[in-house]
Amino acid sequence: xxxxxxxxxxxxxEFGGVRLAQRHAFPPGATLHTLWRxxxxxxAPPKNAGRFNAAVHLTCGAIALALRDxxxxxxxxxxxxxGLLAATPDGCLAANRAYFEDYLxxxxxxxxxxxxxxxxxxxAAAEAAICFGLQGPLLYAAGSGRPAHALLATACGMMExxxxxxxxxxxxxxxxxxxxxxxxxxxxxxxxxxxxxxxxRATDIDAPLAELIGNIAGRPPSA
Amino acid sequence: MKxxxxxxDLLTAYGHxxxxxxxxxxxxxxxxxxxxxxxxxxxxxxxxxxxDVLDPGRRxxxxxxxxxxxxxxxxxxxxxxxxxLLATTVGEIDLLxxxxxxxxxxxxxxxxxxxxxxxxxxxxTRGDGMVISAACASSGAALAQAAALIRDGRADGVLVxxxxxVTEFVFSGFSSLMALDSHAARPFDRRRRGLSLGEAAAxxxxxxEERARREGRRxxxxxxxxxxxxxxxxxxxPSRDGSGLAAALRQALHSAGVAASDIAxxxxxxxxxxxxxxxxxxxxxxxxxxxxxPTYSVKGAIGHTLGAAGLVETLIAxxxxxAGRIPSTVNLAEVDDAAAGWAAAVPVxxxxxxxxxxxxxxxxxxxxxxxxxxxx
Numbered sequence: 001x002x003x004x005x006x007x008x009x010x011x012x013x014e015f016g017g018v019r020l021a022q023r024h025a026f027p028p029g030a031t032l033h034t035l036w037r038x039x040x041x042x043x044a045p046p047k048n049a050g051r052f053n054a055a056v057h058l059t060c061g062a063i064a065l066a067l068r069d070x071x072x073x074x075x076x077x078x079x080x081x082x083g084l085l086a087a088t089p090d091g092c093l094a095a096n097r098a099y100f101e102d103y104l105x106x107x108x109x110x111x112x113x114x115x116x117x118x119x120x121x122x123x124a125a126a127e128a129a130i131c132f133g134l135q136g137p138l139l140y141a142a143g144s145g146r147p148a149h150a151l152l153a154t155a156c157g158m159m160e161x162x163x164x165x166x167x168x169x170x171x172x173x174x175x176x177x178x179x180x181x182x183x184x185x186x187x188x189x190x191x192x193x194x195x196x197x198x199x200x201r202a203t204d205i206d207a208p209l210a211e212l213i214g215n216i217a218g219r220p221p222s223a
Numbered sequence: 224m225k226x227x228x229x230x231x232d233l234l235t236a237y238g239h240x241x242x243x244x245x246x247x248x249x250x251x252x253x254x255x256x257x258x259x260x261x262x263x264x265x266x267x268x269x270x271x272x273x274x275d276v277l278d279p280g281r282r283x284x285x286x287x288x289x290x291x292x293x294x295x296x297x298x299x300x301x302x303x304x305x306x307x308l309l310a311t312t313v314g315e316i317d318l319l320x321x322x323x324x325x326x327x328x329x330x331x332x333x334x335x336x337x338x339x340x341x342x343x344x345x346x347x348t349r350g351d352g353m354v355i356s357a358a359c360a361s362s363g364a365a366l367a368q369a370a371a372l373i374r375d376g377r378a379d380g381v382l383v384x385x386x387x388x389v390t391e392f393v394f395s396g397f398s399s400l401m402a403l404d405s406h407a408a409r410p411f412d413r414r415r416r417g418l419s420l421g422e423a424a425a426x427x428x429x430x431x432e433e434r435a436r437r438e439g440r441r442x443x444x445x446x447x448x449x450x451x452x453x454x455x456x457x458x459x460x461p462s463r464d465g466s467g468l469a470a471a472l473r474q475a476l477h478s479a480g481v482a483a484s485d486i487a488x489x490x491x492x493x494x495x496x497x498x499x500x501x502x503x504x505x506x507x508x509x510x511x512x513x514x515x516x517p518t519y520s521v522k523g524a525i526g527h528t529l530g531a532a533g534l535v536e537t538l539i540a541x542x543x544x545x546a547g548r549i550p551s552t553v554n555l556a557e558v559d560d561a562a563a564g565w566a567a568a569v570p571v572x573x574x575x576x577x578x579x580x581x582x583x584x585x586x587x588x589x590x591x592x593x594x595x596x597x598x599x
Contacts, residue, residue, distance in 0.1 A: 079455055083451075083453075084453075089334070089336065090331065090334040090336070091314075091333075091334050091335045091336075091354075091356070093319075093330060093331065093333070093334060096313070096316065096319055096330070096333065096392075097319070097323070097330055099392070099396065100319060100320065100323050100392055101323060103392075103395055104323060104324070108262070108265070108391075108395075109265035110265060110266075110395070110398070110399055111395040111396050111398070111399040112399060113396075113399045113400045113459075116395075116396035116397075116399055116400065117400075117458045117459055117585065119313065119392075119396065120312055120313070120356065120358050120585060120586070121312075121335060121354075121356040122356055122357055122358055122584075122585075122586055122588065123458075123585070123586065125586070126358070126453075126458060126585065126586025126587065126588065127458060127586075129453050129455045129586065129587070130455050130456065130457070130458070130586075130587075132455075133455050134453060134455055135452060135453050135454070135455050135467065135470075136451075136452070136453065137364075137451035137452065137453070138357065138451075138453040138586065138587075138588050139355060139356070139357045139364055139368075139451075140354065140355070140356035140357065141353055141354070141355055141368075142335065142336060142339075142353060142354045143352075143353045144336070144339060144340075144343075144350060144351060144352045144353065145351075150353060153377075154353075154368070157371060157372075157375055157377070158371075160375070161371060161374075161375070161478075163450075163451065163474070
């Protein structure tokens with residue numbers, strides 16, 4: 001039976017996890033770029049954090065919160081049979097703009113590789129997969145309606161077919177992100193957030209991400 | 224529920240349709256040539272496999288122009304209720320170029336969701352769909368997802384559409400990564416130096432076997448199995464030992480219910496970069512241990528078509544299954560020692576019902592498919 005084992009979220013000035021009912025405000029002056037240093041999310045900053053763009057920070061942050069909410073260690077020094085599905089409304093528009101504007105500013109002679117590597121819709125997820133050792137399927141999968149529901153349904157199907165032992169489903173927009181971690185049922189029911197069917201019902205609405213986060217972050221864990 | 228492929232079309236630098244692609248491959252003449260679309264003087268390469276029929280000066284994007292040629296709802300008999308999976312890496316990125324160069328439009332027009340809307344409108348479908356992007360494994364992953372939706376009984380008609388174009392954005396980026404060969408790409412050749420970019424669009428309609436039979440469709444092949452994995456190793460380079468791709472291949476064989484010995488040949492990703500081709504051969508040798516399998520790459524011929532590569536290569540592999548021979552690897556002159564017995568500079572006769580198609584992309588994403596020739 002597939003359960004939602006952890007949910008991490010970031011929304012404007014706050015971040016948290018649903019199972020642990022955690023809600024934190026960013027410390028004064030802190031951003032996702034600096035939060036790694038405070039050990040709120042990870043015991044140590046990811047290896048390549050210095051090159052991360054905003055989308056990668058957001059993606060890694062939400063995944064770290066979801067894994068921690070599920071009671072898993074957030075270190076990438078071992079590989080895991082976990083897949084990652086991600087969706088955003090605009091692909092990676094900000095990274096595309098950053099690359100091409102820099103290329104134009106440079107006289108259209110040479111782009112910067114460190115900007116170009118983030119110009120795929122999967123770039124942020126791929127960087128997160130390296131960070132957390134995720135070796136399952138990795139896709140950008142943006143549905144034409146109810147994107148969180150579509151992501152969860154797709155992730156659930158992959159697990160049912162045995163394509164990965166666990167799946168992360170991440171929706172990001174602007175400075176907000178919501179990440180579900182799905183896995184087989186834990187030994188103790190209170191180690192879950194809810195059944196995946198309940199999460200599918202909760203996301204079966206066409207609502208802005210901020211509203212979805214509000215609904216789900218305020219949701220009490222149910223056994 | 225078996226997922227079968229019933230209709231398809233493609234557009235490559237060899238021209239429109241599978242016959243143009245097949246005869247181009249058999250001619251052993253590369254379609255990679257000097258780029259006239261934008262200045263390349265500052266880059267590490269000046270060649271790509273571009274389509275003459277595309278005009279960057281038109282209002283429509285390059286992908287849009289290709290898709291208008293490929294997506295003919297009447298010819299492909301696309302049902303209105305088909306779920307659409309759009310596979311692409313950067314889609315209409317030329318619209319962002321235009322906008323930032325001071326032309327018309329807005330950067331937001333290049334978002335993949337907009338292209339999905341256009342695809343659904345062109346196909347006359349209801350608009351249900353999803354953008355699948357997995358770097359250069361995008362359309363392999365989309366075919367896998369389409370087959371999964373059908374096998375799981377969640378859909379009985381799925382249209383997979385794939386496209387990517389040669390743009391200044393992409394060309395400059397690959398040049399900055401020193402990933403381009405100054406010559407046309409030479410997959411599996413010991414002198415290979417990098418890839419050549421190409422552009423293509425393709426479409427494939429998959430159905431449940433039951434629906435295909437009910438509608439009197441001619442079944443071309445079954446998408447019998449698939450495997451997806453991630454190296455979790457490097458943003459632009461593959462895992463050197465090939466273990467990620469080998470895992471995807473093993474999954475695909477298991478999913479298809481066939482043994483490694485049942486596979487007639489491999490359509491390789493074969494970009495022509497030193498690391499990719501070496502990694503692939505290591506993966507193949509981990510999975511196909513009994514003997515070297517006939518293996519080829521089309522990327523010396525039609526370039527690396529990025530998100531479209533998996534679907535284009537699947538359709539070519541299907542044609543090869545029917546023809547009973549695989550095309551040569553165009554531009555292969557001096558076979559790398561590691562590829563000896565696998566890749567060849569000439570077409571090779573093959574027998575069997577099943578073929579493996581593999582793709583790999585930035586971020587360490589791997590896809591493997593097994594397609595099976597159907598006898599109807």
